[in-house]
Amino acid sequence: MHGLTEAEARLRDRAREVAQEAAAQAAATDRSEQYPWPMVRRMTEAGFLGLTVPKEWGGAGGSYFDAVLVIEEFAKACAVCGRIAVEANMGAIGAIMAYGTEAQKRIAAELVLAGDKPAILITEPEAGSAATEMRTRAVRRGDEWVIDGDKTWITGGGVSRLHLIFARAVEDGEEKGIGGFIVVRDGEGMPAGMTAERIPSMGLRGMPEANVAMRGLVVPDAMVLRPPGGWARGFGRLMDAYNGQRVGAATVALGLAAGAYGHALERAQTRRQFGRPIAEFQGLAWMLADMSIEIEASRALVWRAARSAGPNGFPDRLAAAQAKVMAADMAIRVTNNALQVWGAAGYSRDNPMERYVRDARMFAIAGGTAQVLRTQVAEQILGRKLPQTRDGFMRLAAEQAR
């Protein structure tokens, strides 16, 4: 692939080298369903967690594009490790480094540079794609906020230290908007007022997903993340930061596909049937050709999105959504076809192919489904709002008539 500076190529090669160690433990992580702490320590030592943290806060000051180069290499070998690299460089940490107070930035930077993968808590049992229908409330009580609510499918719930909780802020009995609340877990247990219960998941099994309940969780006012523009614009600004994480998720999907494709390419040349390598059968040769085309196309979109960071420091919303839709759908197709190339051997749990298929399935769901992101793309290319509630267009017409 063209277009890397020498420093970028060096970074990618270094990540590729350490990712070999990730590959060696990926099957064991999947089987044990345990968070891969030894690999996290290795990635931390190598400087891949907190890579995007600015130098003034002790990080390497890397770009989103640098992070993408690292994430793809880890995801090829171990998708769980790829996701750890995403969340320790984008998402919650990106939001805090952009909007946080000096004290919040210091706390967040220290945590990720020491190997923490922050958790971001948006989704609720009754508010998935319709995230703004969230019910979790943070009620101001003097210098503190008290949070009550339930979140679900929280990646890292129970292992993450830094939590960025999205909740409805209520001050003087009045709802102000959706804001971000930072909670840090010290020690082994969860913070008082917060519990996490693991959800068994199809793929990416070394990464805990959890239902998180908050009952009377107390957050000091100093730990409220206040994006510019006040409460009313808070959710939008926090979601701008989430675009970074979307590009990261797209990169893990890309890496998974590229990893599975590499195994398929090798197998197609070495497995013989009817006295010849199976790669000679056009049915498979074209399947491999399509995989390579789709992977390169996805990489081009992911790279474009990662390099699009605008004045707010986050990737462009349209480019991020386009890259995520393409990479997520592509990874499902490519990992499935790569397993097909392996035949029965690919279906065995002694072989990474079935893991690639399971791991790839989530990217069309998490972080904005493939359907919801298509609507986001449509809104931007059409230059018009496409409300999703039943009365949305009527409300829009009433606003325009005013």
Ligand code: FAD
């Ligand atoms: P629903 O919103 O119930 O959607 C169900 C189906 O309906 C989907 O196919 C969807 O595309 C479709 N649909 C819904 N609305 C529309 C529409 N308007 N137009 C067209 N189709 C529509 N959340 C967090 O907050 N933090 C995390 O760390 C996190 N990690 C996750 C990790 C994993 C592995 C998974 C699977 C999810 C994670 N999520 C997380 C939650 C994720 O963001 C939600 O699953 C996602 O937003 C979709 O919500 P839902 O699952 O409730 O689906």
